[in-house]
Amino acid sequence: xxxxxxxxxxxxxxxxxxxxxxxxxxxxxxxxxxxxxxxxxxxxxxxxxxxxxxxxxxxxxxxxxxxxxxxxxxxxxxxxxxxxxxxxxxxxxxxxxx
Numbered sequence: 001x002x003x004x005x006x007x008x009x010x011x012x013x014x015x016x017x018x019x020x021x022x023x024x025x026x027x028x029x030x031x032x033x034x035x036x037x038x039x040x041x042x043x044x045x046x047x048x049x050x051x052x053x054x055x056x057x058x059x060x061x062x063x064x065x066x067x068x069x070x071x072x073x074x075x076x077x078x079x080x081x082x083x084x085x086x087x088x089x090x091x092x093x094x095x096x097x098x
Contacts, residue, residue: 001080002096006060013060013098017068017078021050025070028052032066032093039069058098065093 003016017030028044034056035041044052058064065085068076077084081094 002078002082004098006098010060012057014055014057015096015098016053016055017044017066019044019052019068019076019078023052023068023070023076025052025074027071029069029072030054030056030066031069033064034058034066039072044068058096060098063095063097065095067093 001018001020003018005014007013019028027046029039030042030044031037031039042054042056044054046052052068065087066078068078070076075091077092078094082097083095084092085095087093
């Protein structure tokens with residue numbers, strides 16, 4: 001699930017990325033074009049209710065591909081994303097449009 005909060009000038013947007021407890025993971029990372037798909041740049045916090053979340057600032061007016069890396073080995077899309085684009089690995093990447 002994505003939650004967006006634009007700056008007053010509309011130049012940037014704080015995006016909160018949430019994963020539900022049903023992903024059944026011990027750890028999660030947000031990976032995407034905005035961090036060169038790094039598995040360590042945006043680790044997600046494991047909340048008391050079992051979900052994972054993180055909030056980052058991105059440039060408004062852009063579209064970014066992203067996915068979640070669970071337990072360092074399993075990729076998961078955000079099924080509440082703004083869209084999906086096929087990737088070179090025969091799967092799809094989630095998309096956030098700002």
